[in-house]
Amino acid sequence: MSERRRSAVALSSRAHAFSVEALIGTNKKRKLRDWEDKGLDLSMESLSPSGQLGEDEDPTPCLDLHPDSEQSTGSDTEVLAERTSCSFGSHSDLTSGGSGPQPPPPSSMEEIQVELQCADLWKRFHDIGTEMIITKAGRRMFPAMRVKITGLDPHQQYYIAMDIVPVDNKRYRYVYHSSKWMVAGNADSPVPPRVYIHPDSLASGDTWMRQVVSFDKLKLTNNELDDQGHIILHSMHKYQPRVHVIRKDFSSDLSPxxxxxxxxxxxxxxxPETVFTTVTAYQNQQITRLKIDRNPFAKGFRDSGRNSSWLDSCLH
Structure with missing residues (x-):
C-alpha cells in the first residue's frame, strides 16, 4: 500500500516537473519562428509569467498553454490571441458551411400580385357602363369581385379586405336619348367608411394562394345607418372597388x-374595368340584359333564345 502511494507521488512529481520544465524552462528565452507575411518576432515573455521555455519544446505559435491555464480567465485567452495575431472564426463561422442551403427570405410586399378573375366579363360591362343596384337592405354585386393572389409569403399571416371609394366628387344622371352618363352636380356628403374583411381572414399566404378569393357575399346599401356591415354608398355616384392585402403585423388598426x-x-x-355607377334601378337596358344573361341567379328573367340574340346584337 505504501509502495503504491510512493509510486503515485513519484509519478505525480515527474509529471509536474515535466510540465513545468517543458513549458517554463530555466532562465532561457526562445523566439517563435518568423511569420512569413509579417516578420513578427515574438518573445515567450508574452506567453508565460517567467517568459522561458525548455530547449526541446516545439515552438508552434498560438498552441503553447499558460502553466495556469486551468485557472486562467477568458480575458487571458483574448490577450494571447491578440498578441500573437491569431484570428479564429467563431463556432458559427466554422459550422455554417455545412449547415446546408439557407431558407429564402420572406416575400416582400412588392412581390405580391393580384389578378382579377372574369376580367373579360368585367370589360364587357365596363364598355357599356357598369351599374350596381343598391338597396336599403343591401344588394350583392354582379359581377362579384374575385381575385387570384400570388407572391405571398406562404408562412406569413394575412388579412384580405375590400373597400369601395368614390372615383370623383361628382353626381351623375343618365341621359336616355344619348344612352350616356352625364355629370349632374357635386357629390353628396361623404358616407361613413366601411371595409369588408374577407371571412377567411386571418390565413396564411399559402392558404390564400391556393384559392380564388371571392367577395361574392359583400353587399351594397344606401342606408347610412346600416349596422349589418354592408358597404354604404350614395346612388348616382361612380365608385372604384379596391382589394387590400394586409400583413398580420400591420393589422392592429384594421376595422370594418x-x-x-x-x-x-x-x-x-x-x-379600372371594375368602376361602376350606383343606381336604385338599372338605367341602361343593355346593362339589364347583360346582367340577366350572365347572372346565374337571374334565370327567372331569361327568355331563352330571343333575349340572347337581342343581347348579342346590342353588344356587337
Whole structure:
C-alpha cells in the first residue's frame, strides 16, 4: 500500500516537473519562428509569467498553454490571441458551411400580385357602363369581385379586405336619348367608411394562394345607418372597388368601420374595368340584359333564345 502511494507521488512529481520544465524552462528565452507575411518576432515573455521555455519544446505559435491555464480567465485567452495575431472564426463561422442551403427570405410586399378573375366579363360591362343596384337592405354585386393572389409569403399571416371609394366628387344622371352618363352636380356628403374583411381572414399566404378569393357575399346599401356591415354608398355616384392585402403585423388598426390602414405591410390593388355607377334601378337596358344573361341567379328573367340574340346584337 505504501509502495503504491510512493509510486503515485513519484509519478505525480515527474509529471509536474515535466510540465513545468517543458513549458517554463530555466532562465532561457526562445523566439517563435518568423511569420512569413509579417516578420513578427515574438518573445515567450508574452506567453508565460517567467517568459522561458525548455530547449526541446516545439515552438508552434498560438498552441503553447499558460502553466495556469486551468485557472486562467477568458480575458487571458483574448490577450494571447491578440498578441500573437491569431484570428479564429467563431463556432458559427466554422459550422455554417455545412449547415446546408439557407431558407429564402420572406416575400416582400412588392412581390405580391393580384389578378382579377372574369376580367373579360368585367370589360364587357365596363364598355357599356357598369351599374350596381343598391338597396336599403343591401344588394350583392354582379359581377362579384374575385381575385387570384400570388407572391405571398406562404408562412406569413394575412388579412384580405375590400373597400369601395368614390372615383370623383361628382353626381351623375343618365341621359336616355344619348344612352350616356352625364355629370349632374357635386357629390353628396361623404358616407361613413366601411371595409369588408374577407371571412377567411386571418390565413396564411399559402392558404390564400391556393384559392380564388371571392367577395361574392359583400353587399351594397344606401342606408347610412346600416349596422349589418354592408358597404354604404350614395346612388348616382361612380365608385372604384379596391382589394387590400394586409400583413398580420400591420393589422392592429384594421376595422370594418375605419379606413384601411396605410404602411409597408399593406398593399392595395384596383382595376379600372371594375368602376361602376350606383343606381336604385338599372338605367341602361343593355346593362339589364347583360346582367340577366350572365347572372346565374337571374334565370327567372331569361327568355331563352330571343333575349340572347337581342343581347348579342346590342353588344356587337
Amino acid at each position: 368601420t375605419k379606413p384601411v390602414p396605410a404602411g409597408d405591410g399593406v398593399k392595395t390593388f384596383s382595376f
